[in-house]
Amino acid sequence: MSSKPPLTLYLAAPRGFCAGVDRAIKIVEMALEKWGAPVYVRHEIVHNRFVVDGLRDKGAVFVEELDECPDDRPVIFSAHGVPKAIPATAERRNMVYVDATCPLVSKVHIEAQRHSDAGLQMIMIGHAGHPETVGTMGQLPEGEVLLVETPDDVAHVNVRDPAKLAYVTQTTLSVDDTADIVAALKARFPAIVGPHKEDICYATTNRQEAVKAIAPKCDAMLVVGAPNSSNSRRLVEVGARAGCDYAQLVQRADDIDWRSLEGIASIGVTAGASAPEVLINEVIDALKARFDVTTELVETAIENVEFKVPRVLRAHA
Known part of the structure; x- marks a missing residue:
């Protein structure tokens, strides 16, 4: 007989990494394999400290601006995209650059x-x-x-x-x-022209829909993601609006405010598009250490999108 309080965990799916983030991380890893360290990355490749620290350990150097990069080392532009002036400057300096902007x-x-x-x-x-x-x-x-x-x-x-x-x-x-x-x-502006198809990406939409499906059932919700991640912060807001009064954004299990979770019977767990599954599992393990957890997967969409990495990395050196 478990002495731990029972807890129903609603695990949102889809959650975590999207195809654009997957591709961006792969680009940095393949660039390091192809050219060796250091490879420079302008801005955090994706908004997640755990991911950035992991790539830094492998030899990636993160900078905010191009003028912090030497001419003779490759530079990668982050998944968020860059102004046109940036690649133009890189070309003027004859730099090798790889654009990891999400397609x-x-x-x-x-x-x-x-x-x-x-x-x-x-x-x-x-x-x-x-x-x-x-x-x-x-x-x-x-x-x-x-x-x-x-x-x-x-x-x-x-x-x-x-x-x-x-x-x-x-x-x-x-x-x-x-x-x-x-x-x-x-x-x-009645004459304004909009996009053919919504600009908000499939992954953002899908993660928000999954949160809407679980929010009404949950006493609390944990969103795994970074404070500077736009899509993660939106998940917290969407959860609150969809009926879950208490939603917390946590970077990893250490950030959970346990006092605010006392007495709850159900919790939702999801993650922003730049949060790796390892951090989600860490949060679930932390919940299991304190509660007798029954997990229910709530899947609102299946994602099978994959984006190719740029040709310069696919070609053999």
Whole structure:
């Protein structure tokens, strides 16, 4: 007879790594194999300290800007994407570079360029200062992309011509929040052109849907992810909005605030797209150490997306 209190654990699926993150990490590992250490990476390859530390141990050097990199070592651009000026500078310096931008972010870049070529000014729905937003806005000249973060921002945005507008979004936003902002844009600018298919990526959408499915059943929820990870932070918000009053963002098991979990009978566990499964398992093991856990997998989608790594890494050295 277990003396531990019983706990039902609802494990969200999909959770954790997405194809873009998988590919970005693989790119760094393959670059180290091909060129040896050190390989430089501009910005955290993905927003997860555990992943970044692991790659640093293998010989990756993380920097914030290109001018911190020597000319004679390869540099990798993070999964979040970079402004156009960055690869242009790397080429001018004759550097070897590999772009690990997630293909779904690249799709948004291409879309923005296409609209701009057609004479449309862009409005971007995103978070100011987030590397993905900086990268997308940096695809076009200054002033060509206007940023809105909330429906309120839409009322104050100054556009050149209301009849010549298009919008794109950061790929890691809350689906519901974004819908509110899009509605505000369409109300103020009826002629605005949107993406053919939502810019919010499949992985972000799927993880949010899984959280919505488990939230009403849970007394509490743990989201494994980094504080600077946009998609992880959105999962906390989505969980709270979908009926789970208490949601915690934890980087790993050590961060769990156990006092706030006293007396709970059910808990949901999920993870942002840049959190590795090993950290999720660590959290589950920590719960099992304290509770008599019954696990229920709640699967709302099956993901079988895979993105190829760039040709320069597939070709034999």
